[in-house]
Amino acid sequence: ESLKVIEEGLPKPRFLRVHKSYIVSLEHIDSIERSRIFISDAVIPIGDTYKDQFFGAIEGKNFG
Numbered sequence: 001e002s003l004k005v006i007e008e009g010l011p012k013p014r015f016l017r018v019h020k021s022y023i024v025s026l027e028h029i030d031s032i033e034r035s036r037i038f039i040s041d042a043v044i045p046i047g048d049t050y051k052d053q054f055f056g057a058i059e060g061k062n063f064g
Contacts, residue, residue: 026058
C-alpha cells in the first residue's frame with residue numbers, strides 16, 4: 001500500500017503526515033526542534049510541504 005492509502009486509514013487528530021516518507025503519532029513525539037521531530041532515538045524531518053499543516057495541528061500542545 002502507498003503511504004497515502006495508509007494515511008487515509010489513520011485517525012486524523014492523532015496521526016499526521018510530516019514528510020513524503022513519514023507519518024507520526026502525535027502522542028509519541030518527545031520534542032520538536034526547528035524542522036525535526038524527535039521520537040525516542042528517531043529523528044524525523046518535517047518536509048516543507050507539510051510544515052504549515054503540522055505546526056497548525058500542534059499549536060498549543062506541549063512536547064518535551
